[in-house]
Amino acid sequence: MSSEPDSIVRLARPVTGPAVTKTAATIMLGVMVSKARDRTGWTQKMLATRANISNATVCRLETAEAKVERRTVEQIMQALPLEASERATMLELLRRSTEPEWFQHRYSDVTQDYMQRLLGLESMALSLVTYDVRLVCGLLQTRRYTEAVIRTGLHLSEQNGDELELRLQQRLERQKRVLNQPDPPQCTFLMDESVLRRRVGPDDVMGEQMQSLREAADRPGISIRFVLLDHPLAGNEAAMAGSMAELRFGRGGLPDFIYTEGYLKAEYLSKPVQTARDRKQKIEEFERHQQLLLRLQGEACASPTESRRLLDNAIKRYQ
The missing domain is CATH 1.10.260.40 (lambda repressor-like DNA-binding domains)
Incomplete structure (x- = not known):
């Protein structure tokens, strides 16, 4: 799923040292x-x-x-x-x-169990491909956009408590650990075109988020592309189900895996699978999602240049 040619296989990050989670x-x-x-x-x-x-x-x-x-x-x-x-x-x-993860003390109460494996591994990846069908990818959300997303999911009695701020700080810490580390992964962020129009907050919040995406699209090692609404593949059952991410770790490192997320649940698909009982089924699921991510990039996505143009239009729309 990396944008690099398949013939280029990078060595994994060192398996020991302070950066290892x-x-x-x-x-x-x-x-x-x-x-x-x-x-x-x-x-x-x-x-x-x-x-x-x-x-x-x-x-x-x-x-x-x-x-x-x-x-x-x-x-x-x-x-x-x-x-x-x-x-x-x-x-x-x-x-x-035997030591705690970065999120296991301060953010333990606001970190969903199903996300802990992802949060503990994504900073170790050499390449990362994500697909989000409803919202801007969490790694690229601005603080105010994130706050609007979180606030709508809280009960009214919780909106002025500690949980909102803790969730915000956890998201910002996650972004810093993945994207602002000395050697961040090569990232390809695929998002449904509807993300450009789905209102999460007022115009100034949406405009700020679009501007942030536009700036991220010019960063080395980051590619942002939008899955076009008028392409049939955008209606694929798996593509509509929720978020996906493929993480690759390089030669001699952790097993590559695909993370799929629905509402309050997630699944991790890896290859090779070490459990013989469901080996065949899980390998097929891994390959099916891997092929879907490849097809989205090859058939259904606007080019990086066209995706920048879509962002420019979105910025104007929210001004």
């Missing part, structure tokens, strides 16, 4: 255990027996489906034949995986 460290730890176990020729059950833990514990660790327990990892590391460098990397990942 708790979520990324948890997943990479599981990946390293799985690779070391496969190299040794052991099944999960064989490793569990040698480490004196349950088979389910090994499975959950390798798939990052449970909280990392230091004692469990140490027992696994003792059981596996590891190089000194592998052991050092695992210990560093273990340390980071």
Whole structure:
């Protein structure tokens, strides 16, 4: 899904260091255990027996489906034949995986459970492609546009409380961590053309948001394109369902995944899938959404130049 040619494969970000998130460290730890176990020729059950833990514990660790327990990892590391460098990397990942994420203290009450994996990984991506059918992508929303979106979703009794400000600060912190880091991901933001007209706030709020998008479209590493309303693909069932994002992490890094979001729920589709039971179905879902994102870019989107023109017209409309 990157705008780069498929023949160019970038190396992933370092798996250790201060920039590595708790979520990324948890997943990479599981990946390293799985690779070391496969190299040794052991099944999960064989490793569990040698480490004196349950088979389910090994499975959950390798798939990052449970909280990392230091004692469990140490027992696994003792059981596996590891190089000194592998052991050092695992210990560093273990340390980071037991620390909190950036949103788990101050913003814990306003961070939806289904978004936590995305928030913990998007700053680690090398490339990011998003598609939003109803609103401006959260990573590009201005403060006032975000406030208008959040305010309409709160009960009247909540609109003057702490929750609104916390949600705003969380959104701004997220944007900073992804787009304002020293080496931000290559980003392609696809948005439905209706976003240009869907009123979220008064003219000054909408105009400010359109101007912000126009400025972002000129930033290196960012492409903003609009899916045209008169293209049949814009009515695709999956395209109309909600937001999508594909994150790629590069060679030797985290598994690439696609995030799909509906109302108060989300799904993560990755390849390869480590759960054999639903491997085929989930790989098909991953590929179907991946192809949809490719088709939207190739068939249904205005060009970057035309998308800038659409933004220029929107800015005039709200003046």
